[in-house]
Amino acid sequence: METQELLKKVRKIEIKTRGLSSHIFSGEYHSAFKGRGMAFSEVREYMPGDDIRAIDWNVTARFNHPFVKIFEEERELTVILLVDVSASGEFGTKVQFKKDLVTELCAVLSFSAIQNNDKIGIIFFSDTIEKFIPPKKGKSHILRIIRELIEFQPQNKKTDIGNALRYLTNVIKKRSICFLISDFADNASSAKLNFEDSLKLANKKHDMVALQIYDERETDLPDVGLVRFRHAETGEVIHIDSSDQRVRMNYKKRWDQRQKELTEVFAKSGVDKAILRSDQSYVQPLMQLFKKRGRK
16 A cells, blocks of 8 residues: 555544544543552541541641541553454455454544553454554554554464464453454354353453454345355355355354354353444444443
8 A cells, every 4th residue: 555545544544533532432431441440649638528547647647637548540551452354354245344444443442542541552363463562652653553454464364363362361461451353253163162261361361342343244145146255264165045045044043153152252251242333333332332331
């Protein structure tokens, strides 16, 4: 991609997602992701109704008058985006590819993070770790992340979510907010067999949130006759007669079974999730996720 074209794309995404972060997500993000605890701020004179456990006895003795300690939430967090860049992201039948939605989501989350003075980093993965950008603050850092999301070309096409989660657990030492962003079209036949154990372990160390991206045509097969399918990650080619009602029913059944497996995995692992369709707005699902977490 030409530099000028890349800069235009980055700017377009920045304008859209920064506005959403400022006007829609910032407050919900703040309440959804709590700080590490309470940090001492200052002391003030005791007032009727104050908790006597908050009295600072040293200052009280010095001034011969009761003073209490004031604490504030320790806000600074580290946010990690764990992003699936396997070949299945290069799919979209309406509006945009799944990977384009991933780019916008990452930008929104990044701007929301820096508005709360949080650090943000990103891990690109396929069936290997493709790239790691360590957490930092600042607009220039976020613009770098957006540029990478737009033009990054992974070396491998397949997906291994379990491997990505193990890398996250080993490399990120400090407890962080981690967004696992994927279509979860893992190469294993079962989500449970592939990454459930790794997800449980990662969620014990970090605060994991799953964002599943999908396209409408992954859930339902239209009646359009004989269709040639090529698996984006394996290259396998098959032909399907979509005019056969049984074929369409089995196609839908496989999607439903996959979603059931994933729902069970996230529930057992204690991980919150949102499901986002590539041709629909992500604002409402993301807001609902933030509000749900804010009520916890």
